[in-house]
Amino acid sequence: MDRPAEKLVAIPSLLECESLWDEYATPKHVREHMRQVARVARYLAEGLQLAGEHVMIDLVERAAYLHDTLRVTDWDELRFDWFPDKPTAEEVAIWQEQRRKYPQNIPHAQVNHDLFVKRYPEMARLILLHSTGDVLRLVSWEEKIVNYADRRVAHSKIVTVAERLDESYQRYKQGNKRALERDTQIVSAIYAIEEEIFSHIGGDPDRLPL
Incomplete structure (x- = not known):
């Protein structure tokens, strides 16, 4: 069976992505996290494509x-004692301005969606749905892959879903946000997506060859 024609969507190049990180002074450890999430996401998307599913790999x-x-916008506080590198005064000033512009009650997924929606609306939609609490709203392969890939990377390390949820829970349990990592409905939905993906691509979900 012929695959459906690839829909043309606007996306930045990888070089443009890194330029955007520079433009918004994305912290270095956050960049490393995103690089690793992108590796996982591309691996899963390519696996699904090989299994006969239609996935927009570059968009993912x-x-x-x-x-x-x-x-930095929805962190409870702007602290640097756990940063791997000491930020510059210029970076700190940019982050403080970002936190003033985007109040903490606005989820960072929404902030990043709004940042890109005019230039890259399809990509922005995936970004909007990447957080743990969005897992019950996912429909397309692209939405599921981006969300799930983020559940597989703690900082810059590929981990199991259980390890990632525990890491996230330990990090945020003292803050003001609801502990979604202990919500049974959400956790079950994450594992359901994992099962759905790997039923197509095969292999052990806990042992990604990356």
Whole structure:
């Protein structure tokens, strides 16, 4: 059976993605996280494509590359003691301005969606749905892959879903946000997506060859 024709959508090149990181002073460790999420996302998308599913691979990769571009805006506080590198005064000033512009009650997924929606609307849609709490709203392969890939990377390390959820819970449990990583409906939905993906591509979900 012929695959459906590839829909033409506007996406940035990988070089443009990195230029956008520079433009918005994305912290270095956040960039490393996004690079790794993009690796996982592309691997899954290519696997599904090989299995006969229609997936817009480059769109998935770029959304993963940019999903946390503005990440500092909804942190409870702007602290640097756990940053791997000391930020410059210029970077700190940019982040402080970003936090003033985008109040903490606006989820960072929404902030990043709004950042890109005019130029790259299809990519922005995937970014909007990348957070843990969005897992019940996912429909397309592209939405599922980007969200799931983010559930497989803690900082810049590929981990299991269980490890990622525990890492995220430990990081945010003292903050103001609801602990979605302990919500049974959400956790079950994440594992359902994992099962759906790997029923097509095969292999052990906990042992990605990356």
